[in-house]
Amino acid sequence: METLADLVAAEDVLLFVNAAITSTGQREFHSDAGEQRMSLDFLHSYMLGNYRELYAATLALNVNDHNAALIVRRLLETAKEATPEQRTAEGRLIARRLAALPPPRVYRLFRGLRRAGVNNRRTRAIVRDWLAARPDPAFDAVKYRGAVKSAARHAHLRLDGELGPFLFEPVGRRSEGFSAPLLEAWRRAHYERSAVYDLPYTVAEGFAAKHGIDRAVFLERIAPRLTRLERLRLQGAARAAGADSVRADLATMPLTRLATYVLSLPLGERVARRAELTAALRAAARRAAGARAGSWGRVAAVLDDSFSSFGSTRKRRRPLAVALGCHFLLEALAEEFTPLWLSGGRDPLLRYPYGATPLGERILDALEHRPDRLLIVSDGWDNAPPGLAGEVLRVWRTRLDPGHRTGAVHLNPVYDAEGFDVRRLAPGVPTAGVRDAEDLPTLVEFARFAEGRTGLAELRAHLDARVRHFLDRPGPDEPPPEGP
Amino acid sequence: MTTSLELTGLTALPAQTWGAIRLVPLVRDEPIADLRLDARLYGDGPAAVALDRRTAYYAYVPHGFVATWTADGTPAAAYGTRLRHGDERRGDERRDGPPPCVPLRFHRRMARREDRGRLRFLPLHLALEGYLALHFGGPAVVWEEWSHRAVSQGLSPRVEQAYTGAEVAGLGDALRVFEIHPGQCGVLLYAADALAAAFVVPHPDDYRALHPSLLHDLYGELVYHYATLHGPVPDFRARIADGAVSTLAGLRAEAARQRAEWADFHTTALAGGLLEGDYEVQRVYRMGPFALSRFLPPFHRRTEQHIGETINHDDGRLAYLKTFRLSEHQVRRGHLLTRLAAADWNLEAAAALLGVTPAQLALRVEAAGFGALLRQDVLDHYRAEARRGR
Numbered sequence: 001m002e003t004l005a006d007l008v009a010a011e012d013v014l015l016f017v018n019a020a021i022t023s024t025g026q027r028e029f030h031s032d033a034g035e036q037r038m039s040l041d042f043l044h045s046y047m048l049g050n051y052r053e054l055y056a057a058t059l060a061l062n063v064n065d066h067n068a069a070l071i072v073r074r075l076l077e078t079a080k081e082a083t084p085e086q087r088t089a090e091g092r093l094i095a096r097r098l099a100a101l102p103p104p105r106v107y108r109l110f111r112g113l114r115r116a117g118v119n120n121r122r123t124r125a126i127v128r129d130w131l132a133a134r135p136d137p138a139f140d141a142v143k144y145r146g147a148v149k150s151a152a153r154h155a156h157l158r159l160d161g162e163l164g165p166f167l168f169e170p171v172g173r174r175s176e177g178f179s180a181p182l183l184e185a186w187r188r189a190h191y192e193r194s195a196v197y198d199l200p201y202t203v204a205e206g207f208a209a210k211h212g213i214d215r216a217v218f219l220e221r222i223a224p225r226l227t228r229l230e231r232l233r234l235q236g237a238a239r240a241a242g243a244d245s246v247r248a249d250l251a252t253m254p255l256t257r258l259a260t261y262v263l264s265l266p267l268g269e270r271v272a273r274r275a276e277l278t279a280a281l282r283a284a285a286r287r288a289a290g291a292r293a294g295s296w297g298r299v300a301a302v303l304d305d306s307f308s309s310f311g312s313t314r315k316r317r318r319p320l321a322v323a324l325g326c327h328f329l330l331e332a333l334a335e336e337f338t339p340l341w342l343s344g345g346r347d348p349l350l351r352y353p354y355g356a357t358p359l360g361e362r363i364l365d366a367l368e369h370r371p372d373r374l375l376i377v378s379d380g381w382d383n384a385p386p387g388l389a390g391e392v393l394r395v396w397r398t399r400l401d402p403g404h405r406t407g408a409v410h411l412n413p414v415y416d417a418e419g420f421d422v423r424r425l426a427p428g429v430p431t432a433g434v435r436d437a438e439d440l441p442t443l444v445e446f447a448r449f450a451e452g453r454t455g456l457a458e459l460r461a462h463l464d465a466r467v468r469h470f471l472d473r474p475g476p477d478e479p480p481p482e483g484p
Numbered sequence: 485m486t487t488s489l490e491l492t493g494l495t496a497l498p499a500q501t502w503g504a505i506r507l508v509p510l511v512r513d514e515p516i517a518d519l520r521l522d523a524r525l526y527g528d529g530p531a532a533v534a535l536d537r538r539t540a541y542y543a544y545v546p547h548g549f550v551a552t553w554t555a556d557g558t559p560a561a562a563y564g565t566r567l568r569h570g571d572e573r574r575g576d577e578r579r580d581g582p583p584p585c586v587p588l589r590f591h592r593r594m595a596r597r598e599d600r601g602r603l604r605f606l607p608l609h610l611a612l613e614g615y616l617a618l619h620f621g622g623p624a625v626v627w628e629e630w631s632h633r634a635v636s637q638g639l640s641p642r643v644e645q646a647y648t649g650a651e652v653a654g655l656g657d658a659l660r661v662f663e664i665h666p667g668q669c670g671v672l673l674y675a676a677d678a679l680a681a682a683f684v685v686p687h688p689d690d691y692r693a694l695h696p697s698l699l700h701d702l703y704g705e706l707v708y709h710y711a712t713l714h715g716p717v718p719d720f721r722a723r724i725a726d727g728a729v730s731t732l733a734g735l736r737a738e739a740a741r742q743r744a745e746w747a748d749f750h751t752t753a754l755a756g757g758l759l760e761g762d763y764e765v766q767r768v769y770r771m772g773p774f775a776l777s778r779f780l781p782p783f784h785r786r787t788e789q790h791i792g793e794t795i796n797h798d799d800g801r802l803a804y805l806k807t808f809r810l811s812e813h814q815v816r817r818g819h820l821l822t823r824l825a826a827a828d829w830n831l832e833a834a835a836a837l838l839g840v841t842p843a844q845l846a847l848r849v850e851a852a853g854f855g856a857l858l859r860q861d862v863l864d865h866y867r868a869e870a871r872r873g874r
Contacts, residue, residue, distance in 0.1 A: 306663050354664075364735060384665070385742055386500075386719040386720070387719065387721030388739055395729050395735055396732075398726065400729070
């Protein structure tokens with residue numbers, strides 16, 4: 001028998017997971033960065049205070065990097081309050097998650113810990129082990145010089161080889177070279193132009209400015225050193241500057257990233273490159289669908305391209321990109337797919353944020369196709385007229401389809417700071433936060449908990465399974481030994 | 485000529501709310517294509533006036549818009565809404581040259597904003613004074629009590645108080661998050677469910693260009709206070725009764741009914757104060773099938789009163805509408821002026837009409853801020869009379 005406290009706990013966890021998946025503490029269409037941060041901070045404190053174990057376990061779910069870093073930071077800040085068993089479990093989760101985070105974010109976390117004066121033994125061990133597991137310490141030392149320096153100082157690390165002198169010796173005093181090629185390139189780049197091109201792009205850019213290297217020449221020669229995302233970001237500017245060798249390989253891009261890129265292009269270019277872009281999106285969707293491809297039966301999706309899907313200047317067209325990603329992913333998952341954009345448009349490639357949000361009517365259109373699954377990807381600001389979507393879904397659930405012949409799920413890419421959750425459409429239809437379209441299958445599975453028909457025990461079991469799976473995946477790192 | 489106002493050709497769609505602000509979009513089934521915002525006002529925005537060279541169209545310039553009207557390129561503000569021929573080669577110079585405008589001298593900062601070539605309204609005080617001065621010409625009969633200035637210059641200049649939209653709490657955010665409907669040609673703006681302004685243009689592209697300019701527009705003090713003091717207004721949420729529906733088609737019919745009911749409710753209940761008023765309409769001029777008019781309310785005290793400008797098509801469609809809601813203070817003053825005008829600006833007759841002595845009326849005129857209109861010696865005489873009477 002479930003107690004009331006259990007139900008509340010299950011609800012709180014779901015609420016937090018939704019928030020931690022969607023919110024990045026950045027400005028959204030309806031709320032600014034300050035509101036988002038304050039709202040999110042409250043949820044973190046609340047979860048940490050009430051359900052510490054579940055809070056740590058969310059690291060195993062697809063919460064976004066911003067929240068993962070926040071969770072790690074809060075767990076380390078309050079290490080004193082945890083029991084030894086909790087610490088062991090947390091340590092493993094933290095180490096696993098840090099290994100999966102992009103290095104700049106981890107270094108930012110370490111800096112934050114330093115600024116906050118968090119320097120317990122556990123923190124030092126985690127910093128030490130994470131740095132030891134980095135594949136190329138010399139590369140990190142060059143690319144993230146300040147951050148590595150600050151982390152090493154904070155964790156009282158003894159750096160071996162040339163890294164110590166490289167980071168801590170004053171630049172001008174050194175007369176002999178380094179034996180590691182990257183460190184040596186960095187030293188020589190101070191006075192030698194050709195050495196600049198052996199460095200990572202972000203570092204080289206500063207030296208290029210110092211030497212007054214022409215932008216086109218610089219981009220042309222640094223091209224082989226660019227990372228995948230740098231390539232994607234720079235190719236437009238590079239082409240304008242006359243450096244043609246900067247070309248992003250769209251075939252390897254993840255789905256949502258690719259969708260964002262497509263939506264950033266002017267409509268004319270999207271038409272001109274239609275075949276290329278569509279093929280890339282389809283390939284990314286097939287990769288994300290994996291073995292599940294074609295197994296979802298008849299699927300109808302209501303996809304939001306109203307004006308609010310613009311997001312904000314910080315997250316340009318993010319909600320629309322998620323909808324576009326879902327479009328292609330669902331196309332791969334379904335046997336028969338009916339996409340319904342709110343604007344009434346049919347061409348997924350030519351969508352742009354415009355118009356109101358008549359969710360209710362589109363849901364009716366979708367239900368007319370009698371799908372096996374109905375997916376709604378929208379920020380939930382139903383305004384033409386307000387509340388119609390909720391009413392349609394409610395009446396349809398209670399009167400027309402009480403037997404759940406059609407499974408309906410609402411995916412919401414936007415965190416509503418005021419409501420401490422993603423906005424819901426109707427109580428009978430589960431709502432889950434979504435950050436990347438790739439996560440859609442997992443989220444749809446997770447959404448059944450939000451329907452209120454499954455309790456805390458089941459949720460805990462699901463979380464445990466996810467945690468086990470998360471920890472057991474083969475990774476380059478080993479769990480760090482725990483402090484007492 | 486008195487008449488009521490009608491939103492012919494426009495349908496109200498469900499409102500979008502943000503805080504105390506409610507915005508009701510108005511859409512046209514078919515845009516009016518032969519009346520467009522003056523191309524010069526589009527600036528560097530999307531070149532929306534792309535019409536066949538052969539089709540004749542007319543252009544309008546809303547009151548108070550700043551643009552480079554003059555030949556020497558200095559910014560100036562349009563004084564009163566204008567109608568003109570869209571095609572420069574047609575029409576006569578006198579009427580279609582630069583519209584009558586008020587030259588502006590900007591400070592350095594404002595001049596820089598000018599460079600971006602964007603739409604904006606005139607600095608606040610000038611616009612409203614101009615507006616009321618347009619509606620009240622001043623004494624039409626030269627009774628001896630009126631000062632020389634009042635006769636030669638009318639009521640202008642005078643000071644009216646209003647707030648820019650930027651000062652109205654939440655309006656900026658409400659306009660930012662508002663989702664413009666396809667085909668939307670107008671909006672009704674409510675603060676705490678009091679109608680603050682109505683704005684209608686002939687074409688959706690014009691509306692999109694002018695939507696942000698609502699923030700630079702003027703609003704009366706009532707709007708300002710309501711928006712500041714009132715909490716969030718509730719949404720009119722759709723409701724479908726369970727028992728009524730047994731099929732999907734039935735559900736769809738119910739949803740459609742919600743929409744129709746809202747439009748009806750809006751015109752009769754929410755916008756009733758604007759639409760049911762009895763307006764004094766003054767036709768300013770006509771061009772082709774379009775006629776520009778200004779209207780004044782009956783100045784009933786303690787009720788909703790709007791002044792504004794309209795452009796109507798011959799077939800009755802409303803092409804352009806812009807209103808300003810008067811504050812209670814302004815209504816009182818307007819009331820006083822209409823009474824004076826009704827009595828042909830004769831103080832004694834007007835006093836009889838209002839049931840007060842001429843001395844009381846003169847003091848009321850002074851208290852309303854129109855003291856400068858009366859000759860100084862006449863005013864002093866009435867003051868002395870009032871003192872003696874006391």
